[in-house]
Amino acid sequence: xxxxxxxxxxxxxxxxxxxxxxxxxxxxxGCAATDTSPAALTGHAVGTYVKSxxxxxxxxxxxxxxxxxxxxxxxxxNQTDDIFEASFTxxxxxxxxxxxxxxxxxxxxxxxxxxxxxxxxxxIDAAIQYYVATQSGANVTCVNAITINKDFVYNGxxxxxxxxxxDITERCLxxxxxxxxxxxxxxxxxxxxxxxQHTSSHCNKPVACEFKEHCKAQxxxxxxxxxxxxxxxxxxxxxxxxxxxxxxxxxxxxLAKFHERVTTTVQSGKPYVDIYTLGEVNNMVFPITYLDxxxxxxxxxxxIGTKPYQQIPFQLSAHTEYxxxxxxxxxxxxxxxxxxxxxxxxxxxxxxxxxxxxxVYNKSFEKMIITQLASDFDDLKAPLxxxxxxxxxxxxxxxxxxxxxxMHGSWSxxxxxxxxxxxxxxxxxxxxxxxxxxxxxxxxxxxxxxxLMVSDIRRALLAYCKLDTRAMIEIAYWCRRKVxxxxxxxxxx
Numbered sequence: 166x167x168x169x170x171x172x173x174x175x176x177x178x179x180x181x182x183x184x185x186x187x188x189x190x191x192x193x194x195g196c197a198a199t200d201t202s203p204a205a206l207t208g209h210a211v212g213t214y215v216k217s218x219x220x221x222x223x224x225x226x227x228x229x230x231x232x233x234x235x236x237x238x239x240x241x242x243n244q245t246d247d248i249f250e251a252s253f254t255x256x257x258x259x260x261x262x263x264x265x266x267x268x269x270x271x272x273x274x275x276x277x278x279x280x281x282x283x284x285x286x287x288x289i290d291a292a293i294q295y296y297v298a299t300q301s302g303a304n305v306t307c308v309n310a311i312t313i314n315k316d317f318v319y320n321g322x323x324x325x326x327x328x329x330x331x332d333i334t335e336r337c338l339x340x341x342x343x344x345x346x347x348x349x350x351x352x353x354x355x356x357x358x359x360x361x362q363h364t365s366s367h368c369n370k371p372v373a374c375e376f377k378e379h380c381k382a383q384x385x386x387x388x389x390x391x392x393x394x395x396x397x398x399x400x401x402x403x404x405x406x407x408x409x410x411x412x413x414x415x416x417x418x419x420l421a422k423f424h425e426r427v428t429t430t431v432q433s434g435k436p437y438v439d440i441y442t443l444g445e446v447n448n449m450v451f452p453i454t455y456l457d458x459x460x461x462x463x464x465x466x467x468x469i470g471t472k473p474y475q476q477i478p479f480q481l482s483a484h485t486e487y488x489x490x491x492x493x494x495x496x497x498x499x500x501x502x503x504x505x506x507x508x509x510x511x512x513x514x515x516x517x518x519x520x521x522x523x524x525v526y527n528k529s530f531e532k533m534i535i536t537q538l539a540s541d542f543d544d545l546k547a548p549l550x551x552x553x554x555x556x557x558x559x560x561x562x563x564x565x566x567x568x569x570x571x572m573h574g575s576w577s578x579x580x581x582x583x584x585x586x587x588x589x590x591x592x593x594x595x596x597x598x599x600x601x602x603x604x605x606x607x608x609x610x611x612x613x614x615x616x617l618m619v620s621d622i623r624r625a626l627l628a629y630c631k632l633d634t635r636a637m638i639e640i641a642y643w644c645r646r647k648v649x650x651x652x653x654x655x656x657x658x
Contacts, residue, residue, distance in 0.1 A: 169356050171257045172348075174293045180351040181289065182371065185362040189376045191355040197375035202601045203608055204279075207464045211279040212263060214465055215311060215328060219264060222247035233261070234301075241272070241303065255300040258348050262294050263311075271306035274298065275330075279464045281315035281473065283331050286371045291333055292340040296348070308334045313473045319466035327465065327473070363404050364389060366397030386410050388431050392574035393424050431570045440651045442566030446644040449522035449557050451488040453641070456481065456516075456523050457633040458534055459603040459626065468504040470541065478534050479505040479607055482630035483516040484638050492638065498626055500619060502611035510538045514548045521555070524637055526578050528558035559640055566644075578636050586639035594628040596621070603629060 170191060180187035189196060216222055223245055225236050233252035240248050244267055251265035264275035276291040291308050298305050314329045354360065363384060368377045368391075381389070388411040390400045399420070408414060411431045420428060430437050459480035464473055471477065480498045487493075497512040499505035513535070517523055525531045532553050539549040564576040572580045579599075582589055597603050603626060610622040 170352070171254065171259055172351060172355065174258075174260045174290065174297075176355070177258065177293055177348055177351045178286075178289065180354055181347060183362055183367055183374060184354045184360040185380065186374050186376055187351055188355050188359050189379070192359070196379040198378055200375060202373075203461075203605045206605075206608060207462075208279045211313065211464050212277055214324065215264065215275075215277045216249055218328075219247040219249075219266070222249050222264065224249040225252055225261075226250075234259075237265075251298075253294075253298040253301040253303060255297045256348065257352065258293075258297050260294045260297045262298065265298075268307060271304035273307040273309055274305055275309045275311050276333075277311045279313065281313045283310045283312060283333060284371075287312070288333055288336050288340070289344075292337040292344050293348075295337045296341055296344040306334075307332065308337045313464060315473055317466070318472055319469055321469040324465065363391060363400075363409065365391045365400050365404070384409070388412060388570065388573070390414070393427055394574045394576075396421075396424055396574075399424060426568055427574055430568050434570065436570075437568040438647065439566040440648060442562060443644040444648045445562050445566075446559070446641050447648065449524060449641070450520075451486070452518065452521040453486045453557075454517050454521060454523045455484040455486070455634040455637040455641075456525050456531065457483075457630055457637070458531060459600065459607070459630055460534065461604045461607045468506070476534055476537070477504075477506060478509045478538070480603070480626060480630055481509065481513060481516070482627075482634045484634045485516070485518075485521075486638060486641075494631065494634075496627060496631060498623065498630075500607065500610045500623060500626075506538060506541060510542055510545050510549060513538075513552065514545065517552050517555075519548075519551070522557045523552060523555045524557050524559055524641065526558070526633075526637055526640075527560045528556045532556055559637055562644065563640065578633065578640075581640060582636045585643040586636065589632065589636060589639060591629070591632060594632055595625040597625040597629040 172191070176187050176190060179190055216224075223240060225233050225240070225248060227233065228236060231239070233250075234254055237248065237251045237253065240251070246267050248265040249263070251262040253260055253262075262274050263277040266273045266275060274291060274294050276287060276294065278287050278290075280287065287310050291310060295305055295308055310331045310333045311328050312331070314327055317324075317327045362380065364377060364380050368374045368380070374380075386409050390396070390403045390409060390411055393399055393411070403409075403414065411428055414420075414428050414432070426437050458478050460476040460478045462474045462476055463471075466473055466475065468477065479500070481496065483495045485493045485495070495516040497509060497516075499508060535549050535553045539546040539553075542549075560576065563581055567581075568576075569584045571584055579591055582591075591598055597606050606622045606626055610619045613619060
């Protein structure tokens with residue numbers, strides 16, 4: 166079949182992740198979920214910064230008179246020093262190169278990534294660009310990966326040393342035959358019938374697929390084997406044996422602990438309960454502060470003394486439960502755009518007090534933030550580390566103590582809450598539904614000039630973070646009720 170579509174590097178990359186993703190991008194883009202992550206903004210900011218380092222750079226833009234490929238060819242003929250978004254097409258595959266630089270002996274492809282290391286994904290990107298550019302006749306003699314130096318610390322004056330270069334020419338050369346085959350396979354895929362593909366771990370690697378929910382609905386499997394926690398290898402094996410639903414897994418098959426727990430629960434229809442593990446919530450000491458943070462990361466550090474992708478806390482919610490049953494709520498949110506860390510740390514110390522347990526959901530995250538704040542502000546180190554020592558993690562209590570089939574292989578707070586407290590719902594909090602949207606909300610609110618938008622974002626952020634800590638209280642209440650009921654039954658036996 167004659168190739169019908171001119172495809173981009175992004176389409177080839179999508180094919181490598183999942184042929185169905187590439188097909189849907191071409192034929193059914195309306196099924197894609199909206200990307201609410203801050204990753205696109207991060208990539209754009211890094212790309213803009215790197216281009217600013219090439220003072221004589223010329224950008225290839227769309228023009229009615231000439232195609233981007235023709236403009237690129239003209240700039241190369243004129244021996245232009247640096248070309249932004251240089252365009253090349255070969256066999257209906259088009260690439261746009263971040264920075265194409267004249268090195269005196271030819272041109273260097275500079276692949277810019279908002280990452281802190283040269284991953285296989287970066288090499289594939291650059292190899293595709295090298296393949297198309299050289300097959301188009303360009304004299305490319307070198308390929309560089311430009312990534313972020315994770316050890317860079319912003320001093321408030323300049324960003325010298327933020328980016329780092331690595332020559333990846335040889336690694337790209339080794340992949341040329343493979344890339345040629347992949348490009349042809351991508352064309353064959355999007356010009357053929359829609360591929361049949363089950364959801365699995367590949368839906369999130371190397372990026373979260375925008376069609377994941379569409380595919381789940383399309384497959385119409387109530388308990389897909391792909392929902393087995395960390396079970397992508399097992400799921401692949403089961404799919405190869407035409408076992409798609411957990412209820413189809415035969416008895417007698419050897420399974421890991423959590424896989425067996427999930428499988429038994431789904432097949433029996435009865436929740437798994439370890440009453441002694443749930444009872445660990447009674448080890449918490451009153452007053453109990455249920456605590457949650459929201460953070461933002463900047464590829465290009467925004468505040469003095471911070472590193473690329475350092476977690477910057479800008480919001481907290483705290484519900485404090487007293488022994489008499491009373492509950493108080495406190496919160497903090499900074500959308501000024503100024504460095505929020507000092508005020509955040511002081512508010513954290515204030516709301517947590519000096520006594521009682523501090524309940525969180527996934528302790529490693531909160532402990533990392535608190536420890537970083539203690540390192541940043543030496544005068545607050547003692548009270549902050551005292552808070553870190555009082556943390557109690559609810560996640561392992563639920564993960565080791567309970568499973569319900571409606572959790573679909575996840576112990577996240579958003580999966581647990583509908584089971585233990587169906588009267589609460591994240592659908593009620595508006596535009597902010599997860600941590601990524603919270604980060605995006607912060608970035609939007611601190612860069613927009615629209616006060617109504619800032620007000621809407623503030624309202625949504627406060628509602629979302631408050632629900633997180635309210636959910637933790639409900640989980641603790643539920644665990645206590647389970648334990649109390651168990652004791653009552655034992656006494657009656």
